[in-house]
Amino acid sequence: MISSRLASGPRAARGSSVWSRLALCLCAGLVLGNGAPDPVLIDSVQDRYAEVKDLTAAFEQTAQIASIGKTESSKGQVKILRPGRMRWEYTAPEERVIALDGTTIRMYLPEDEQLQIAPLDAGSFPPTALDFLLGSGDLRSSFEGEELEPNARGERGLRLRPRRDASFEFLEIWVDPTSLQLRESIVLDLFGNRTAVRFDAMRENEGIEASAFEVQVPEGTDVIDLREDR
Numbered sequence: 757m758i759s760s761r762l763a764s765g766p767r768a769a770r771g772s773s774v775w776s777r778l779a780l781c782l783c784a785g786l787v788l789g790n791g792a793p794d795p796v797l798i799d800s801v802q803d804r805y806a807e808v809k810d811l812t813a814a815f816e817q818t819a820q821i822a823s824i825g826k827t828e829s830s831k832g833q834v835k836i837l838r839p840g841r842m843r844w845e846y847t848a849p850e851e852r853v854i855a856l857d858g859t860t861i862r863m864y865l866p867e868d869e870q871l872q873i874a875p876l877d878a879g880s881f882p883p884t885a886l887d888f889l890l891g892s893g894d895l896r897s898s899f900e901g902e903e904l905e906p907n908a909r910g911e912r913g914l915r916l917r918p919r920r921d922a923s924f925e926f927l928e929i930w931v932d933p934t935s936l937q938l939r940e941s942i943v944l945d946l947f948g949n950r951t952a953v954r955f956d957a958m959r960e961n962e963g964i965e966a967s968a969f970e971v972q973v974p975e976g977t978d979v980i981d982l983r984e985d986r
Contacts, residue, residue: 797903797912801929804936810837813958815844822948834955841969855971860983862971871973874982904928911939 816831832846840858853864856876863872904913911930918924928942937960942952973979 797914801914801931801936808838808960810835810962810964811958811960812836812962812964813955815956816954818952818954820950822950835964835968837964837966837969841966843969853971855969857969864971864973864977868978869974869976870978870980871971872980872982899927906933909939912936 812833812835814831815834817829819828819830820826821828829849830846831848832844834845835843840856842856844854846852846854851866853862855862855864859876861874861876864870865872899916899918901914901916904915906912907930909930910933912933913928913930916927916929923945925944925946928940929938930940930942931938937958938955940952940954942950944950
């Protein structure tokens with residue numbers, strides 16, 4: 757039978773750090789508007805993604821941890837079904853699944869035989885990013901921004917700085933210059949940590965079922981349900 761207890765100890769601490777990095781990655785991956793001096797690009801990108809109901813992509817994530825001078829790399833696949841559903845399935849260097857269903861976040865760590873569950877609310881992610889994930893809110897009113905020079909790949913970029921206090925210094929969004937499809941997201945947090953997520957083989961509007969965002973775990977998995985402490 758699946759057991760349940762509150763998070764504690766080193767495994768819980770490890771999980772908490774993953775939650776934090778994930779929150780920043782989600783912000784960087786899905787923030788698609790700002791107050792940059794080129795409203796045509798901003799409006800075009802927002803209009804484009806307003807038509808995207810679901811997407812699937814391979815990703816490679818690189819996290820530079822400033823405090824210890826360490827770089828961590830991982831990769832896997834991400835699925836998004838708007839509004840509010842997202843699944844990050846990491847395949848290397850270790851397997852883990854992180855899924856959002858609009859109200860709840862679930863993180864499954866097969867190696868630890870552990871499932872963590874937490875409520876998805878304004879305290880889980882920066883509110884403006886959460887609003888966009890759930891299909892509401894115009895992020896241009898929440899950020900000051902600038903269009904960047906094209907990168908070495910010829911992609912167009914936006915740097916976004918929050919107008920109000922937030923857990924990050926800025927976000928960068930890089931898109932294909934022709935299709936405006938998302939190619940890369942970068943976030944720099946307040947501690948100098950830099951997390952970049954590069955997307956590849958992106959497919960859109962293929963009709964992903966809601967069941968794809970459920971997390972099935974084997975019997976005997978240790979379940980840490982943080983919703984019980986509310």
